[in-house]
Amino acid sequence: MRLSRYFLPVLKETPADAQIASHRLMLRAGMIRQQAAGIYSWLPLGYRVLRRIEQIVHEEQQRAGHIPLLMPTLQPADLWQESGRYNAYGPEMLRIRDRHDRDILYGPTNEEMITDIFRSHVSSYKDLPLTLYHIQWKFRDEVRPRFGVMRGREFLMKDGYNFDLTREDALHAYNRHLVSYLRTYERMGLQAIPMRAESGPIGGDDTHEFLVLADTGESGVFYDSEITDLRFGDRDIDYDSVEQCQGVLEEFTSRYARTDDTHDEAVFQEQVPEARRREARGIEVGQIFYFGTKYSEPMGATVATQGGERVPVHMGSHGIGVSRLVGALIEANHDENGIIWPEGVTPFHCGIVNLKQGDAAADGACEDLYKALRAKGLDPLYDDREERAGAKFATMDLIGLPWRITVGPRGLKNGVVELTCRRTGESEEMTPEAAVARVAEIYAGI
RNA sequence: CGGGGCGUAGCGCAGCCUGGUAGCGCGUCGGUUUUGGGUACCGAAGGCCGCAAGUUCGAAUCUUGCCGUCCCGACCA
Numbered sequence: 001m002r003l004s005r006y007f008l009p010v011l012k013e014t015p016a017d018a019q020i021a022s023h024r025l026m027l028r029a030g031m032i033r034q035q036a037a038g039i040y041s042w043l044p045l046g047y048r049v050l051r052r053i054e055q056i057v058h059e060e061q062q063r064a065g066h067i068p069l070l071m072p073t074l075q076p077a078d079l080w081q082e083s084g085r086y087n088a089y090g091p092e093m094l095r096i097r098d099r100h101d102r103d104i105l106y107g108p109t110n111e112e113m114i115t116d117i118f119r120s121h122v123s124s125y126k127d128l129p130l131t132l133y134h135i136q137w138k139f140r141d142e143v144r145p146r147f148g149v150m151r152g153r154e155f156l157m158k159d160g161y162n163f164d165l166t167r168e169d170a171l172h173a174y175n176r177h178l179v180s181y182l183r184t185y186e187r188m189g190l191q192a193i194p195m196r197a198e199s200g201p202i203g204g205d206d207t208h209e210f211l212v213l214a215d216t217g218e219s220g221v222f223y224d225s226e227i228t229d230l231r232f233g234d235r236d237i238d239y240d241s242v243e244q245c246q247g248v249l250e251e252f253t254s255r256y257a258r259t260d261d262t263h264d265e266a267v268f269q270e271q272v273p274e275a276r277r278r279e280a281r282g283i284e285v286g287q288i289f290y291f292g293t294k295y296s297e298p299m300g301a302t303v304a305t306q307g308g309e310r311v312p313v314h315m316g317s318h319g320i321g322v323s324r325l326v327g328a329l330i331e332a333n334h335d336e337n338g339i340i341w342p343e344g345v346t347p348f349h350c351g352i353v354n355l356k357q358g359d360a361a362a363d364g365a366c367e368d369l370y371k372a373l374r375a376k377g378l379d380p381l382y383d384d385r386e387e388r389a390g391a392k393f394a395t396m397d398l399i400g401l402p403w404r405i406t407v408g409p410r411g412l413k414n415g416v417v418e419l420t421c422r423r424t425g426e427s428e429e430m431t432p433e434a435a436v437a438r439v440a441e442i443y444a445g446i
Numbered sequence: 447c448g449g450g451g452c453g454u455a456g457c458g459c460a461g462c463c464u465g466g467u468a469g470c471g472c473g474u475c476g477g478u479u480u481u482g483g484g485u486a487c488c489g490a491a492g493g494c495c496g497c498a499a500g501u502u503c504g505a506a507u508c509u510u511g512c513c514g515u516c517c518c519g520a521c522c523a
Contacts, residue, residue: 012472012484013458017516037515091447092522109523143447143521155523209523218522284523321523355482390483397483408482418482 001348002370003383003395007044010395020216022330023148025339029399031326038145038153045399046326048347050156053325054135056187056344057158064180064239066131066160071113073137077103079112082299094141106139111295111317114161118313119301125165128303128313131173133160135322147216150283150327158320163313165303167292170314174206174290175245177318181210181286182232182252184320189342190332192285193227195257206290209259211282214331220260221282224272227255259284283328290316339400340423343446348381349373350439351401355389355408365407365417369432376440380405397422403442405435 009030017034018024026032031046042050058068077095080086086105094106107113114132122130135158145153162173178194185192190212197209211221213228230252237244256271258264259282268277296302296312304310321328333340341347350373354366366382373380381401383392389408396404406418411429419435420427430438 009456011457015457016452016459019517034515138523140522142523144517144519146516151522157523287523319523324523353482357481388481388483388485390481390485393483395484406482410482 001379001381003381004385006381008395008399009043010398018148020147020150020331021334022150022216022327025330025334025398025400026148026327029339032149034148038142038151040149040152040154045347049326049329049341049345050323052345052347053188053329054156054158054322057135057184057320057322060180060184060187061133061158061160063183064131064176066133066180068134069117069132070134071107071110071117071136073106073139074104075107075110075113077105079116080105083112083115083295084298085112092140092142094139107136108138108140109317109319110134110136110159111161111315112299115295115299115301115315118161118163119296119299122163122301123303125303125305129162129164129169129173131160131162133158133318147218148327149323150331151218152323155321156323158322160318162316162318163296163301164315165305165311165313167314170290170292170316171206172242172245174288174316175242175249176239177288177316178208178252179232179237179245179248180239181288181318181320182248183237185210185212185285186232188325188329188344190285190325190329191228193221193223193257193282194253195221195223195259195282196253196262197259197287208253208288209284210286211259212285212328212332213280214283214328215281216331217281217283219282219284220263221258221280222260222263222268223257223278223280224255225276225278227252227257283324283331284321285325285328286318286320288316288318290314334400337394338398341400341402343402343443346402347399348401349378349443350380350403350405351396351399352380352382353389353392353396353404353406354382354384355392355406355410357384357386359409361412362407362409365412365432369405369407369417369436372432372436373439376436378439378443403439405432405439407432 011028014024015027018027026046029045030043032040032042034040077086093108096104098104137154138157139154142153145151162170164170164173192210192212194208194210197207211219256268292314293312296315302310302312329345330339333342352366352369354362356362370380370382400422402422404420406420411417415431416429417432417435418427418429419438
């Protein structure tokens with residue numbers, strides 16, 4: 001993309017309403033525009049990041065064998081009356097009345113609807129196990145939205161639902177989700193720690209939240225410092241293997257790690273040596289639940305067993321806060337100059353800064369770089385504006401592309417351009433061809 | 447939902463107390479200049495001063511109500 005033809009409304013000054021780094025930077029980098037309290041438009045740059053995160057979630061869900069579908073944002077109230085949650089949910093649920101005076105609602109979650117879909121099409125144990133998911137906008141009418149997209153009212157979320165014949169099968173689904181979530185977050189360049197959590201209004205017997213450590217997190221967390229050394233890495237997991245999934249779960253959840261909701265100081269002190277006890281704050285970016293027959297029983301989601309008996313299915317639900325992750329990623333990856341995107345989610349793979357627009361050598365070298373990078377399947381952002389070098393650098397730093405190729409007449413005289421890493425600030429001079437090769441190599445494994 | 451702010455140009459703000467021609471900086475547009483970390487100068491455009499009612503000869507300014515929005519707390523992914 002050529003910046004002169006793109007839409008990137010960056011702000012020099014910080015909007016007064018933004019309090020935390022991610023919100024401030026998303027506004028300044030022209031990623032979002034607030035339309036109402038907790039409701040945002042996603043401008044092109046922000047939309048690119050959102051879509052990349054969404055894409056990673058899709059890929060990892062399907063790798064784990066889960067099946068995508070798409071349910072509507074608006075739901076009829078009667079499904080919720082059936083489950084008993086229409087009255088239980090409270091004012092957080094946005095309730096609307098249509099022209100025929102029918103009660104509908106903007107879905108805060110989809111357990112009822114997915115259960116309805118399941119019960120009308122599945123009736124045999126032979127169709128199990130089944131895990132369906134979608135990535136869809138939700139609405140929760142928070143009393144006090146804040147922190148930009150981290151706690152908006154409208155938010156994009158992946159929510160998935162597993163249907164299993166037995167409790168054991170459902171617990172495997174739970175474990176499988178935990179494993180796939182670890183892998184999902186790691187691909188985004190995030191460490192998200194599974195922590196034992198309260199079940200909240202979704203309800204359930206077993207639940208873990210995934211938290212990204214950040215000072216601006218909404219939850220207090222307590223954990224064994226050894227847990228931050230764990231890496232999922234690129235291990236090859238058979239998602240159908242009960243043992244393998246169970247093993248990963250044990251590895252990642254055996255050490256003490258809890259949010260303040262479930263924190264038990266006595267247990268913490270007993271299980272964790274003092275030197276390894278950590279107290280910090282975290283941003284919740286996902287949660288997994290096992291809730292058994294909580295919805296299948298009242299809503300009649302049953303299947304016939306081998307013996308012909310009809311039994312309610314065992315279910316769980318699992319969420320990843322896709323839009324919230326954009327904010328969480330920035331909270332975990334920024335400095336005083338702006339955002340620093342991990343390679344896995346960056347809106348553009350690298351930036352090209354032309355220090356002297358209009359200089360034949362510089363313009364030509366930039367065009368060549370631009371084409372060469374694209375030929376490698378990369379997506380560069382070429383700053384071809386008639387701006388001073390300082391302004392271009394400041395913009396690049398702000399929007400946080402992990403790599404920058406700087407091209408100027410001075411370097412070109414020696415046949416070199418400069419490749420700079422946004423995170424470390426280190427830069428190296430090399431030929432344009434070498435820079436293209438290096439950037440391509442960096443992204444080859446991502 | 448309790449407590450406290452704030453709504454004036456795209457953004458950041460002053461003016462309000464003490465009523466009388468709506469301002470500044472950034473950005474934008476035109477020009478000159480400059481060109482390796484937000485360059486300098488000249489010029490220009492851009493406002494129902496959140497909305498409504500009231501007081502007044504006269505309201506951005508005072509009063510009342512409403513709306514929006516932000517912060518702290520409670521709540522929440």
